[in-house]
Amino acid sequence: xxxxxxxxxxxxxxxxxxxxxxxxxxxxxxxxxxxxxxxxxxxxxxxxxxxxxxxxxxxxxxxxxxxxxxxxxxxxxxxxxxxxxxxxxxxxxxxxxxxxxxxxxxxxxxxxxxxxxxxxxxxxxxxxxxxxxxxxxxxxxxxxxxxxxxxxxxxxxxxxxxxxxxxxxxxxxxxxxxxxxxxxxxxxxxxxxxxxxxxxxxxxxxxxxxxxxxxxxxxxxxxxxxxxxxxxxxxxxxxxxxxxxxxxxxxxxxxxxxxxxxxxxxxxxxxxxxxxxxxxxxxxxxxxxxxxxxxxxxxxxxxxxxxxxxxxxxxxxxxxxxxxxxxxxxxxxxxxxxxxxxxxxxxxxxxxxxxxxxxxxxxxxxxxxxxxxxxxxxxxxxxxxxxxxxxxxxxxxxxxxxxxxxxxxxxxxxxxxxxxxxxxxxxxxxxxxxxxxxxxxxxxxxxxxxxxxxxxxxxxxxxxxxxxxxxxxxxxxxxxxxxxxxxxxxxxxxxxxxxxxxxxxxxxxxxxxxxxxxxxxxxxxxxxxxxxxxxxxxxxxxxxxxxxxxxxxxxxxxxxxxxxxxxxxxxxxxxxxxxxxxxxxxxxxxxxxxxxxxxxxxxxxxxxxxxxxxxxxxxxxxxxxx
Amino acid sequence: xxxxxxxxxxxxxxxxxxxxxxxxxxxxxxxxxxxxxxxxxxxxxxxxxxxxxxxxxxxxxxxxxxxxxxxxxxxxxxxxxxxxxxxxxxxxxxxxxxxxxxxxxxx
Numbered sequence: 103x104x105x106x107x108x109x110x111x112x113x114x115x116x117x118x119x120x121x122x123x124x125x126x127x128x129x130x131x132x133x134x135x136x137x138x139x140x141x142x143x144x145x146x147x148x149x150x151x152x153x154x155x156x157x158x159x160x161x162x163x164x165x166x167x168x169x170x171x172x173x174x175x176x177x178x179x180x181x182x183x184x185x186x187x188x189x190x191x192x193x194x195x196x197x198x199x200x201x202x203x204x205x206x207x208x209x210x211x212x213x214x215x216x217x218x219x220x221x222x223x224x225x226x227x228x229x230x231x232x233x234x235x236x237x238x239x240x241x242x243x244x245x246x247x248x249x250x251x252x253x254x255x256x257x258x259x260x261x262x263x264x265x266x267x268x269x270x271x272x273x274x275x276x277x278x279x280x281x282x283x284x285x286x287x288x289x290x291x292x293x294x295x296x297x298x299x300x301x302x303x304x305x306x307x308x309x310x311x312x313x314x315x316x317x318x319x320x321x322x323x324x325x326x327x328x329x330x331x332x333x334x335x336x337x338x339x340x341x342x343x344x345x346x347x348x349x350x351x352x353x354x355x356x357x358x359x360x361x362x363x364x365x366x367x368x369x370x371x372x373x374x375x376x377x378x379x380x381x382x383x384x385x386x387x388x389x390x391x392x393x394x395x396x397x398x399x400x401x402x403x404x405x406x407x408x409x410x411x412x413x414x415x416x417x418x419x420x421x422x423x424x425x426x427x428x429x430x431x432x433x434x435x436x437x438x439x440x441x442x443x444x445x446x447x448x449x450x451x452x453x454x455x456x457x458x459x460x461x462x463x464x465x466x467x468x469x470x471x472x473x474x475x476x477x478x479x480x481x482x483x484x485x486x487x488x489x490x491x492x493x494x495x496x497x498x499x500x501x502x503x504x505x506x507x508x509x510x511x512x513x514x515x516x517x518x519x520x521x522x523x524x525x526x527x528x529x530x531x532x533x534x535x536x537x538x539x540x541x542x543x544x545x546x547x548x549x550x551x552x553x554x555x556x557x558x559x560x561x562x563x564x565x566x567x568x569x570x571x572x573x574x575x576x577x578x579x580x581x582x583x584x585x586x587x588x589x590x591x592x593x594x595x596x597x598x599x600x601x602x603x604x605x606x607x608x609x610x611x612x613x614x615x616x617x618x619x620x621x622x623x624x625x626x627x628x629x630x631x632x633x634x635x636x637x638x639x640x641x642x643x644x645x646x647x648x649x650x651x652x653x654x655x656x657x658x659x660x661x662x663x664x665x666x667x668x669x670x671x672x673x674x675x676x677x678x679x680x681x682x683x684x685x686x687x688x689x690x691x692x693x694x695x696x697x698x699x700x701x702x703x704x705x706x707x708x709x710x711x712x713x714x715x716x717x718x719x720x721x722x723x724x725x726x727x728x
Numbered sequence: 729x730x731x732x733x734x735x736x737x738x739x740x741x742x743x744x745x746x747x748x749x750x751x752x753x754x755x756x757x758x759x760x761x762x763x764x765x766x767x768x769x770x771x772x773x774x775x776x777x778x779x780x781x782x783x784x785x786x787x788x789x790x791x792x793x794x795x796x797x798x799x800x801x802x803x804x805x806x807x808x809x810x811x812x813x814x815x816x817x818x819x820x821x822x823x824x825x826x827x828x829x830x831x832x833x834x835x
Contacts, residue, residue, distance in 0.1 A: 105800065105808060105815030106770045139815070140744045141772070149812065246813035361830060 105247065108140040115170050121483040123281065124242045125475025126255045128231065128269065130189040130338060131311025131442065133157045135238040136467060137478035138247060143293070143473040143480075146245045154468065155241075157311075159233045160184040161222035169237040177193045180208035181365040183220045187340055188234075190312050191216055191271075193264035201344065205363035215268065228272045235276035252281035254479035256471050258313040259285040261329035262500055262545055263557050263587055270586075281482045286310075287317035288328060289474030292442045293465060302418040302435030303329070305423075306552070307453055307461065308443035308471075311417065312338040316420045318427040318434075332423035337415060338441035339375070345408045346371035346400065350386060354396040370396075378446045380400050394489070406448040413452045421455065426517075437461040442468050454704035502557075502579055502587060505542035507532055509551045514579045517547065528594075535567040539575060543589050562591040562600035631684075638687040642679040645691055646672055649698055652705060659704040664697075671697045730757055731783050731800050737807040737816060738786030745772070745788075746800050747751040752776055753789030756805065766799065766833050768818055798822075 125143075127134045132154040136145045145153045154170070157306040160173035167173075177184050185207070196202060196211045208219035217226045235255075242250060255278075258270050266283055273280045287306035296305075299323055315333035346423045347368055359367070366388055374384035378400070386398045422430065436452060439461045444450065453461050465473070503513035506529075515525045529538065539562045544552030565573050574594040581587050591600040649672060657665060677688040733754075745751045757769035773791045776782070781797055783790040784824065792800055799815045809818040 105810060105813055105817055106768060108741070109769075109771045111755070111771050111774050140740075142747050189746060243814070247810075247813040252787050333790070 120246050120250045122246045123251050123476070123479035123483040124246075124253045125284075125472050125477070125479045126235065126238055126253050126278075127286070127289070127426075127469075127472035127475060128189065128235065128257075128272075129157055129253055129310055130187045130313060130340065131157060131469075132468065133234055133238060134472035135242050136472040137242065138476050138480035143471050143476045145472055146242055148241055151456040155234065156186075157188065157234055158184060158186045159188070159230050161225065163221050165222045167222065167368075170235055175446055176461045178362055178366045178369060181276045181361045182208060183222070185218060185220070185225070185230050187312050188227050188230040190336065192231065193262070193268040195228070203366065204344070204347075207364060215264075224424045228268050228275060231272035232275035235273055235278060239276055239278055250278070251483045251559070252279040252479065254281050254284050254289075256286045256289045256475050258282050258308075258310075258333065258335055259287055259315045259328075260313065260319055260335045260412050261557060264555070265335070267585060274340065281479055284447070284475055284478055285315075285317065285321070285328070285331070286471045287315050287331070287440065289472075289478065290470045291317075291319045291321070292474035292477050293470045294438050294474075303429065303433055304436045305420070305434045305457065306328055306436055306440060307416070307438035307444065308333075309421070309443040310338050311443070311448060312336070314338055314416050316416070316423045318423050319428060329429070330423045331424035332419045332426065334415065334419060336693060338413065339441070340373075341412055342409050342443065342446070343368055343371040344411065346374055346405065349404070349408050350396060351401070352399060353398050355395050356390055356396065357392050360391050363392075367388070367396070368621055374400050375405070375446070378405050379447065383502060386411075393420045402447070404480060408444075409448065411448060416451065417456055418448075431457050433565050434459075439463045439467050453714070480580075481500065500545045500555075501547055502543065502545055502581070504577060504589075505544060505551045505556075505574075511544055511546070511549055511551055514577065515581065519581075522580070522582050524580040526576050529575045530571050531565065531568065531573040531575075533535075534570050535725055536570065536573070537565045537567055538563045539565065539591070541577060541591055542588070543587070557587065558589065560589070560591075560600055560635055562593065562598065564598040565593050574683075601652065635682055635687075637682045638691075639679050642675055642687050642691055645694060646675060649694065652698075652701065656701075656705050656708070658667065659708065660701055664701065667692070667697045668701065669677050730802070731792055732804045733785040733788055733790065733796075734804055734806040735785075735786055736803045738785075738788045740807045740816075741788050748772060753791055753794075754805075755791045756800055756803070757793055758799045769796075770805075770816060784815065 103592065120294060123137065124146075125136045127136075127234055134145050134153060136143055138144075147153045148155070148170075155170040156174040158173040158177065159167055159169050160176050160180060161167050173184055174186075177186060190199065193215055194211055195214070196216045199205075202209070206620070210217040210224055212226070215226055217224045218230070239250065239253075241419060251277040253273065253274055255269060257266055261269070265501050269283060270280055287308050290306050290308065291304065304319045304485065306315070306317045306319060308317075313333065313335050315331065318329040319330045320327045320329055342676045350367055350371065356363075367517070370388050374386050381402070383399050383401045383403075386396065386400060388396045390396070434457055437451070437457050439450065444453075444463070444467050446463075450461060450463070466713070501513045501517040501627040502515045503511045506512045512529075513529050517522060519525075529539075541560050541562060542556065543558040544550065544551055544554040545557050548554050549555050565575070571719070575591055576594055577589065577591045579587060579589050592598070649668065653665070653668065671690070671694040675687070678686045681687075745753075752773040752775075755771045755773045757767065757771075758766050759769060773789070776791060777793065779794050781792045781794055783792070787818050799822055800820060801822065803818055803822075806817045806819055808814065808817045820833070825833065
């Protein structure tokens with residue numbers, strides 16, 4: 103029997119046409135999935151009732167993987183194959199990553215994005231994220247009882263084009279239809295905006311596991327406008343753990359750490375941090391592989407002082423975002439706290455002092471983003487939730503421009519422009535008779551190309567020969583609602599257009615994504631083969647046992663040399679079934695079947711004789727008639 | 729003649745109505761569609777029509793349009809959990825046959 107949800111008046115779905123949509127908060131430390139049920143956004147928990155899915159994936163030797171708590175349990179014992187905080191690696195090369203030396207992974211610096219060598223093969227961050235998303239998708243499908251129409255996935259406002267593209271690729275790989283990528287603070291504002299519906303200018307302070315975002319939002323009559331964003335895509339709760347980790351090393355001065363020890367101490371550091379959210383001091387004790395033990399007590403004041411610089415770093419970003427929006431701290435009506443790290447009392451205190459008001463914490467800071475994403479997803483698939491037909495305006499986080507002579511950047515779309523947006527600018531040729539022009543798209547705030555991130559290069563050919571400066575080339579940049587860029591160039595006098603393919607250099611090309619999809623299908627084949635092997639092995643075992651039982655009871659039907667033959671065939675099958683060649687197992691089964699054929703016949707004859715012994719034809723006829 | 733809510737269902741409806749911030753009650757109905765002929769309607773109510781039949785069950789107003797009443801008479805709406813999934817369940821004595829998933833039915 104189907105289970106129903108309450109719809110808005112006149113919006114009941116036709117049978118089998120439920121539009122199931124989910125919102126996913128793909129976090130550095132934890133991920134969540136939420137949906138709107140009977141008009142109410144809720145986070146979907148797993149079978150054990152746990153809402154969070156630790157963003158941890160552990161790869162196993164047989165190519166399988168486990169995610170979430172199961173993977174997290176092996177963080178300390180199997181650090182090389184257990185990937186945590188993979189979000190930090192999305193769309194990133196090795197040189198972009200802070201604290202590489204403290205990480206236990208075997209990195210492979212692939213062109214574009216780094217990869218991680220695990221016992222199940224080399225994995226890109228996109229594949230690891232896809233494994234997390236797949237777990238959430240399966241959870242949502244079993245919770246909602248059907249196939250999903252689509253998902254809204256949140257990303258930090260600071261994510262650049264490459265990181266957004268990588269996130270979209272991961273979702274595609276996990277079999278999710280991405281309705282939209284949504285900035286995390288905007289999602290938080292949706293969650294709060296709908297519930298509280300208070301007009302004014304708000305700041306969203308989001309300190310997650312691995313990223314910090316500050317957004318200045320304006321809420322008017324149910325319309326959200328993002329005035330400015332800022333932050334740091336490599337600063338979060340993990341860094342607070344790292345500070346405790348360093349403090350522990352300074353205090354205890356242990357021998358050089360093995361990867362296992364490093365992971366164990368990082369775990370202890372995180373536990374201490376969480377402990378200090380509600381208490382005044384945290385005991386830390388750990389036993390290292392060398393037999394050394396660490397026994398420390400971390401007072402909350404010490405924790406506050408060793409993390410002071412991290413908090414001031416966030417406040418610097420806050421000041422910059424306010425400046426971008428042309429506002430002062432006094433203009434902010436409320437401060438929304440998002441992310442588990444905002445539970446730290448020193449963070450709440452510092453933010454409160456900066457804005458001279460108590461920050462809002464009435465929604466669970468871990469769930470806010472997912473709830474907002476679910477609300478947005480529900481709206482995007484056309485499930486109206488009452489009369490909140492609000493419009494959502496988002497901004498691009500970094501300026502987009504192109505390279506001009508001398509390695510300089512000409513900005514085409516300035517940062518904090520609301521999206522979707524299209525801007526065009528005219529350029530001209532530099533030399534007499536120049537027939538082609540290379541266009542190099544870059545992202546960033548700096549003036550020199552070398553200091554910005556290169557997104558794409560393409561060429562416009564077929565410009566008619568003219569004197570320098572006569573050609574008029576119009577370059578158009580278009581940013582869609584997901585914050586992804588498309589660029590085109592057109593020579594105005596002749597109408598020649600560039601056949602362009604803009605791919606962020608850190609993202610994955612369609613070919614690569616197709617390759618990964620193909621890989622997953624190849625795996626499907628491997629899985630099928632593995633399954634057939636297992637089946638053959640089970641069948642062989644069954645056959646051996648049946649033959650043994652027959653020998654036990656009826657060996658008097660066989661001559662001595664026949665018994666030897668059968669036993670030899672059993673032995674051979676037993677050996678073959680330990681291997682992984684299904685064909686050999688089947689052949690050995692055939693052999694055993696062949697040598698036991700006459701045995702089987704004799705047993706059959708014997709049983710028939712026994713059944714018939716001492717009975718009359720009438721009795722048998724009667725039995726057959728029944 | 730009555731359409732009722734189980735106590736559990738009523739509690740959930742009350743909660744949803746409160747969170748929604750408005751609404752007169754809950755509308756139950758049927759309409760012709762779906763693979764087995766009829767499909768249920770389950771909606772919040774903002775506007776009550778003059779011909780609507782209104783029942784009250786555990787403090788919740790249950791609104792049914794007159795054409796649906798014969799198909800729903802005696803129905804109890806329950807709230808159930810099946811694995812990770814949860815939602816409202818129609819226990820309708822008029823149903824003779826339903827499609828595999830129970831989303832549409834015949835009387």
